[in-house]
Each structure stands twice: as structure tokens, then as C-alpha cells.
Amino acid sequence: MKAPSDTTKxxxxxxxxxxxxxxRPDVVGAIFGQTEGLxxxxxxxxxxxxxxxxxxxxxxxxxxxxxxxxxxxxxxxxDKIETAILAAALETIERVGPCSAKIKVxxxxxxxxxxxxxxxxxxxxxxxxxxEEPEIESEKIVELVRQAVRSEEIIEYxxxxxxxxxxxxxxxxxxxxxxxxxxxxxxxHGIKNVIAVNGTNIPKTIIxxxxxxxxxxxxxxxxxxxxxxxxxxxxxxxxxxxxAPEGKGVEDLTQKEIIKALRxxxxxxxxxxxxxxxxxxxxxxxxxxxxxxxxxxxxxAALRKHKEEIEGKLLARFVDSDMxxxxxxxxxxxxxVLKTNNIKxxxxxxxxxxxxxxxxxxxxxxxxxxxxVRLGSVVKIPTKLKIITFDEL
Numbered sequence: 056m057k058a059p060s061d062t063t064k065x066x067x068x069x070x071x072x073x074x075x076x077x078x079r080p081d082v083v084g085a086i087f088g089q090t091e092g093l094x095x096x097x098x099x100x101x102x103x104x105x106x107x108x109x110x111x112x113x114x115x116x117x118x119x120x121x122x123x124x125x126x127x128x129x130x131x132x133x134d135k136i137e138t139a140i141l142a143a144a145l146e147t148i149e150r151v152g153p154c155s156a157k158i159k160v161x162x163x164x165x166x167x168x169x170x171x172x173x174x175x176x177x178x179x180x181x182x183x184x185x186x187e188e189p190e191i192e193s194e195k196i197v198e199l200v201r202q203a204v205r206s207e208e209i210i211e212y213x214x215x216x217x218x219x220x221x222x223x224x225x226x227x228x229x230x231x232x233x234x235x236x237x238x239x240x241x242x243x244h245g246i247k248n249v250i251a252v253n254g255t256n257i258p259k260t261i262i263x264x265x266x267x268x269x270x271x272x273x274x275x276x277x278x279x280x281x282x283x284x285x286x287x288x289x290x291x292x293x294x295x296x297x298x299a300p301e302g303k304g305v306e307d308l309t310q311k312e313i314i315k316a317l318r319x320x321x322x323x324x325x326x327x328x329x330x331x332x333x334x335x336x337x338x339x340x341x342x343x344x345x346x347x348x349x350x351x352x353x354x355x356a357a358l359r360k361h362k363e364e365i366e367g368k369l370l371a372r373f374v375d376s377d378m379x380x381x382x383x384x385x386x387x388x389x390x391x392v393l394k395t396n397n398i399k400x401x402x403x404x405x406x407x408x409x410x411x412x413x414x415x416x417x418x419x420x421x422x423x424x425x426x427x428v429r430l431g432s433v434v435k436i437p438t439k440l441k442i443i444t445f446d447e448l
Contacts, residue, residue: 063110063130065138066164069145071116073123075154079114082125085151086112090144098140108132109141123151127158130166138163208242209235212250213260220247228269230317231261231293233283236306237273244310249273252283257290265291271320273297275304288327295320354378358426359448361404366445371405373398389413393420402426409433409442 071082087100096102103109109131116125127145131138142160150156212219218235226248232238234251241249252261264270272287274280276299287293297320299305300312308316357378365372371389373381381400384392386407392398393416402424403417409427414436417425424441426448436442 062107062132063166064133065131065135066166067127067129067131067138067142067145067160068162068164069127069129069142069158069160071114071123071125071127071151071156071158073116073151073154073156075121075123075152076118077116077123077151077154077156079116081152082114082116082127083112085148085156086127086145089148089150093144093147094140098137098144100141103133123154123156208247209238213258215253215258215260217250217253217258217260219250222247223250223264226268228271229264230297231265231270231272231287231291232305233275233280234306237304240306240308241273241313244313246313252287257283257286261287262291265293269294271295271297271317273299273305273317273320275299276301277304284326288323288330293323296323296326297321355448358402358404358424358443362426362445362448365404365406367406369406371403371407373400374402374404375399376401390416393417409444411435414440414442 073082090100092099100109104111109129111130113128114125116123118124129141129145131141133141142163145158146160148156148158208221210219210221210223211217212223218238220238220242223229228248230241230246230249232241232249232251234253238249238251241247250261250264252258270291270293272284272293272295274284274296280298284296297316299308299316303312305313361372361374361378361380365383369386370383371386372383375381382392382398386405389403389405389407390412393413398420400420400422403422404426407427408429408431409425410431411433413427414425414433418437418440422440424443426443426445428445430442430444433442
């Protein structure tokens with residue numbers, strides 16, 4: 056069996072309580088047996104262990120007063136979601152051997168994070184105690200360790216324990232970001248007066264800080280950033296707004312991008328002015344749309360009245376923009392009158408079929424709408440001419 060110890064990403068820690076005396080092989084057998092077929096072939100424990108994607112399952116168990124208590128550890132090289140699914144599957148186990156049992160997952164340890172922490176601590180010790188040479192071998196290594204040390208400076212601030220830099224209290228100006236990863240990235244680049252809202256509901260701590268400090272909201276360049284900005288503007292006293300480039304998050308920015316974004320911050324008054332202008336434009340557009348709909352309704356009602364008066368009588372009416380009758384003629388004379396008479400009309404309503412010939416002549420005479428019984432073989436309708444059939448009225 057392949058051991059994945061060198062590629063383990065996560066370690067599942069779980070506790071087990073069994074109502075009777077059981078031993079390690081009983082627990083391991085129950086884990087494999089009762090999860091078999093539960094999650095499909097891709098997450099079958101036996102197959103995962105054969106391919107080295109989970110390691111050897113460790114079980115420590117002891118019995119007291121007729122019950123068994125123990126710890127289970129499952130090393131995993133799966134991704135975060137698959138590991139969580141696997142952990143949840145462990146909690147479905149209800150029996151171990153002949154005894155009823157209960158398994159509870161206590162935590163999932165990020166093995167790589169633990170290793171990184173040890174590396175950081177040891178690197179700090181080496182920097183302080185073991186270097187005798189005045190220069191370090193590589194500037195790159197120095198910067199990486201320096202960034203790691205800065206990442207260690209993150210604190211929990213306020214009653215909500217918000218992720219923050221250590222300079223929040225001492226600074227007159229602070230930077231408000233969206234989440235913990237944003238705080239870490241700014242700390243990495245030496246910016247310590249930073250605090251995260253940790254969600255779209257703005258915490259009371261941020262609201263109180265905004266009353267006594269100069270606040271710059273530094274947000275992602277996406278819709279999520281828009282939503283948080285809207286919420287901040289409603290409940291907090293924000294002074295400036297800085298945004299990451301469109302489609303980017305603050306956590307992903309380089310030092311150069313961070314400096315540029317903060318340098319280009321905008322006073323909140325400009326943001327509010329733009330928002331008010333957008334609201335006004337929206338209201339104006341909605342008003343115009345409503346008015347247009349009312350006008351269209353009036354037009355349809357007037358056309359329906361003309362249609363009812365000529366339907367079945369083989370008549371054609373020329374009407375002006377106010378729906379007044381300019382001229383009424385027999386349908387058979389429509390093409391001839393259109394061709395030879397210079398009638399000033401906005402529309403024609405006639406008790407006949409709308410043909411391509413009528414459409415073409417009407418368009419040349421600047422008729423705005425043409426209303427007929429039905430549409431015939433028409434393949435080309437000019438954009439400035441509206442066609443309406445009796446069925447649509």
C-alpha cells in the first residue's frame with residue numbers, strides 16, 4: 056500500500072465512543088465497511104488508500120466501565136471539499152462490531168499550514184540566533200521570511216474579533232477591506248492599519264471606528280465589492296473609496312497595484328454624487344418609459360376605434376398624428392392614391408391585406424404606421440414603418 060505521508064494536505068481528527076468493548080481492527084473495519092458504496096467510486100476509501108490519496112488510518116482506543124473511547128486520524132491528500140465530504144462520511148457510522156457507536160469529527164488540520172508555521176518560527180530563530188554573516192544568501196529568501204513574519208502580526212479586533220493589523224488603535228486613518236485574506240495581503244506589504252468587515256453585514260466595531268478615524272474603504276473590483284460599498288455608505292462614516300482593478304480581489308494584488316489603487320482613492324462625496332446621478336437617470340428613464348407606454352396605449356385605442364368603423368366595409372383611412380381622419384377612400388384605390396396624391400398623413404388603416412407593394416409605397420411617403428387585416432407576402436419592412444394587424448388591436 057502506497058503511503059502518502061509526503062503529500063498529505065489535511066489530517067482529519069475524530070473521536071469515537073462505543074457502547075461496549077471494541078478494539079482497533081473493529082474500528083478500522085467499520086470505517087471501511089460502513090462507508091463502502093456510500094460516496095461512489097471516486098471517494099471509495101479502499102480505492103483512495105490503494106492510490107495513496109488517503110494514508111494509514113490511525114486509531115487509539117481504550118475501554119473503561121464497559122465502554123470504549125478513542126481517537127481516529129485520517130491523513131488526506133484530497134482537496135478541501137473532498138476531505139470535508141470524507142470527514143462527514145465518518146460521522147454516519149453507527150456500529151463498531153456488535154456495539155452501537157458514535158463518531159464525531161473534532162477538526163481538520165491543514166498539515167501544510169502547520170509546517171509553514173514551524174518554518175516561520177524556526178526562520179525567526181535562525182535570523183536572531185544563528186546568522187553570523189552580515190549578509191544573507193538571497194534577498195528573495197529574506198523578503199519571503201519578512202512577509203511571513205508580517206502575516207503573523209494579524210490580530211482579532213473588537214467584540215466581533217475582526218481580522219486586523221496591529222496598528223488599528225494607534226493610527227488616525229484606517230483601511231477597511233472585505234476579508235481576512237485581504238488583511239494578510241496588506242500586512243505582507245507593510246500596511247498595518249487595516250481591518251476587515253468579514254461579510255456584507257457591517258459590524259458595529261467598524262461603524263464605531265468610522266466615527267473617530269479617517270476611513271478608506273478598499274474593496275474588490277467586482278459586484279461583491281459594490282454591495283459592501285453600498286452597505287458601508289448606509290451605516291458607516293466613510294471618507295474615501297479605493298477599488299482593486301476590475302475583476303480582481305484585494306487579496307491578489309501586488310504591492311505596485313495596492314499602492315496605485317490607494318493613491319487613486321476617491322473622496323466619498325464623488326461616489327455619492329455619481330450614485331445620486333445614476334438614481335436620477337434611472338428615475339427619468341422609468342418615467343419616460345411609463346409615458347411612452349401610456350402614449351402607445353392611447354395610440355392602440357384610437358387605431359382600434361378606426362378599425363372597428365371600417366372593418367368589413369373595404370375602406371381605407373389616412374389619419375394624422377392626432378388620429379384625426381385626413382381622407383377616407385375605397386381600399387381598391389389605396390395604391391393609386393398613395394402614388395399620385397401628396398397626402399400628409401401619419402398612418403393608414405385599411406380593410407385589406409398588407410402587401411409588399413403597399414409597404415414600399417407607404418415608406419416612401421413617410422407613413423409611420425400601417426394597419427391592415429393581415430400581413431401578406433412581405434419580406435422587407437423598413438425600420439421607420441410600424442406594421443400592425445387587426446388581430447393585434
